[in-house]
Amino acid sequence: MTTTFPIILHHFEQSPFSEKIRIVFGLKNIEWHSVLISRIMPRPDLMPMTGGYRRTPVMQIGADIYCDTQCILRELELRFPEPTLLPSGYRGLASASAMWADRSFFQNTVNLVFGLLADKVPQDFIADREKLRGAKFDVAAMTAAIPQMRDQFRAHVGWIETQLADGGPWLGGDKVGLCDVHAYMNLWYVRTNLPNADAMLAEFGHTRAWEARLRAVGHGRRSGEMSTAAAREIAAAAAPRTVELSDPNDPNGRKPGDRVEVVPDDYGKIKVGGEIVALSSQHIAIRRHDPRAGEVIVHFPRAGFLILPA
Ligand SMILES: N[C@@H](CCC(=O)N[C@@H](CS)C(=O)NCC(=O)O)C(=O)O
Structure with missing residues (x-):
């Protein structure tokens, strides 16, 4: 039987970008676990999972790590399509x-x-x-x-x-x-x-x-707080579930297996390196290994991010 991993949000209460995700948990009535991270660095359990990406929030499902609200919202819409937050017409x-x-x-x-x-x-x-x-x-x-x-x-x-x-x-x-x-x-x-x-x-x-x-x-079904260490242990024990996906129209010919670095183009420009697993016009997922988090796949949006050859 396949284990269902909990939806974990790494966030802090005062974070406005996190509030977007909490509201979507409410709109879609999603059950989730809260991991409260510190408002400032260091974040010693989260960084092994994200590979250094340090903006807030981050969503974790097993060993799949979703960075940036664009990417998190896209994933939530795919996993919980009803009620849709992409109503037809706009x-x-x-x-x-x-x-x-x-x-x-x-x-x-x-x-x-x-x-x-x-x-x-x-x-x-x-x-x-x-x-x-x-x-x-x-x-x-x-x-x-x-x-x-x-x-x-x-x-x-x-x-x-x-x-x-x-x-x-x-x-x-x-x-x-x-x-x-x-x-x-x-x-x-x-x-x-x-x-x-x-x-x-x-x-x-x-x-x-x-x-x-x-x-x-409201914020949906917030089912209890989890420590950052417990969340990292979930990632370390899990295998990522992202399926390989190529993009025949990628304008730069990027493909699964290529080594790249991904970095926000505005601030917090910390490069996260790994091997492409899946990509599309809206999304890129890269595989990385970390001694404390194990094998993880880190997901980013495309708009607002740079993909650099590693
Ligand atoms: N583009 C990012 C922006 C996120 C962002 O800037 N979040 C603020 C907190 S609300 C942040 O990262 N501050 C620095 C930090 O938490 O380390 C997103 O949509 O998630």
Whole structure:
């Protein structure tokens, strides 16, 4: 009999990208195990599994490790197709909206939040994020930029408001989808961190009602906490289940068996090396071996990532 591995989310409670996945667990009523990781490095049990990828969250199913919310959401949609979060009529845009919500919109949101939190941001967090970005985490500059960030945040929320006013109750019309999940993360982050969020959102009535609907969804069936060490032991004891898949249209002729390094193109540019097992226009899976995690297959999305010959 084949063992069914639990769905494990490595996350921390304050992480907005993790909130996307927790909400999808709610929307799809998925049972999952939570592994709370530290908000800053080191993460000695998780790194052997990801090969060094250090963004949050990471999903683990046995010895298959899914990095980045795009990749995690794709896998959850494949494993739990009902209810779909890619409603017909806007399936492509629902996924593409991650690039808006995670990058341009989130940059404004995060700069606004840290600018307003200012001296409440802990020093060890600042030092960790400076290392991650390879650049100064300049709280004073963020505080100086608050008026600009307010303007831009308002422009992004204005798009949500317009979209909801035209159709609703969801961004794609009458069915909730990934577009809602991606965009919501930014509102959740502001709500969680800024006591004056209500005032900032006062003019956006449709958006506030939409946010409240998403908040009410909850986090699905969170069945107990697991330690990072216990999760690593599950990976070490399991064999990865990813099936080999080639892509006849790969524009660079990449194929299973090729050795590559995969790295985010924005920040946290830590290269993860391995041998291609499966690839498509949206996904790449590489096999690696680690003395503490055993054989694992690490999965990444394609948009927002570079694939380099090893
Ligand atoms: N593109 C990534 C972005 C994830 C991201 O930036 N997450 C933040 C936390 S919410 C992060 O990784 N911070 C640094 C860290 O946790 O080490 C995704 O969609 O998962």
